[in-house]
Amino acid sequence: MRLDKLIKRQHKLAQRVRIKKIHGTIQYIAGVDVAQKAELLFGCIGVFEFPSLYVVDEAFAQASSTFPYIPGFLSFREIPVIVKTYKKLRKKPDLILVDGQGIAHPRRLGLASHVGVxxxxxxxxxxxxxxxxxxxxxxxxRGRYTYIRDGKKRIGIVLRTRKNVRPLFVSPGNLVDMSDCRNFVLASTTKYRIPEPLRYAHTMAREKARELGSVDRWSFYGTAARIV
DNA sequence: GCGACAG
DNA sequence: ATCTTGTCGC
Structure with a gap:
């Protein structure tokens, strides 16, 4: 497979990434995740009121997986279904937590940055x-962290959201800065390693993948109904 | 050539 | 990511 073309697209899109501190209030924070079942991808987004973390909206969508998983090119595989899912939301979030890297990427365009742009x-x-x-x-x-570096450049943080638990690799996706990353990830993490919005999206995505992803039980019931 | 390698 | 039950540990 020829990736040089995609590498150029990543470099171009990376120019549109903006690292700046969030201004104003974050009223809604969301989490997005994608689950897979055979050749189908299921995208899910959970929107939470912030900082109460009450669920106020959610959406899901499915699409056939076209692009394979290749380290460094994950976004080309998940972007389609994520955008499709986002469009179905009634309450648009002010900030989205994405399951993957932000600018902590070879070309500064991890899934989170690509989604943000x-x-x-x-x-x-x-x-x-x-x-x-x-x-x-x-x-x-909880709260301790070190920087992820690319030479002298700080591109993210290795953050502990819980004590004695493996840290998370957090990095700016778009329109946020390094401090926002630490602040919002910690603020949305309660009793588990993963932030609540992401846990919610992950659970929802897997459920959808299980019920709608497997074989066509629909045709089975349809056949059974006709026989009966 | 060897090791690394988001989900 | 996915395949998958019970189980060791804070």
Missing amino acids: MLGVATIGCAKSHLYGDYTVPRLG
């Missing part, structure tokens, strides 16, 4: 593991 919304990349950049392990305790 495409939707023109503030996003934060919240990955469960490392992809790019150098870092040292942060000391124990």
Whole structure:
């Protein structure tokens, strides 16, 4: 597969990424995640009131997976269904937590940044593991963190959201800065390692993948109904 | 050539 | 990510 074309597109889109501190109030914060079942992708978004973290809206959409998973090019696989899901939301969030990297990416365009540019919304990349950049392990305790670096450039943080639990790899997606990343990820994380909006989206996506993703039980029931 | 490698 | 039950540990 030829990726040089996609690499150029990433560099171009990366120029549209804006790293700046959030201004104004964040009333709604969302989490988006994608689950897979065979050749289908299920995107889900949960919108939470902030800082109460009450669920105020949610949406899901499905699409066939076309692009394969290739480290560094995850966004080309998930962007389609994510955009489709976002359009179905009635309450648009002021900030979205995305399951993946932000600018902590070889070309500064991880999934969160790509989503942020495409939707023109503030996003934060919240990955469960490392992809790019150098870092040292942060000391124990919720809130402790170290920077993810690319040479002398700080491109993200390795943040502990809970004590004695593996840290998260957080980085600016779009329209947020490094401090916003730490503040909002911690503010939306309660008793688990993963921020609530992301946990919600993840759970919802998996449920959709299970019920609608497997074989066509629909044709089965349809046949049964006709037989009976 | 070898190791790394989001979901 | 997905395939998958019970189980060791804070």
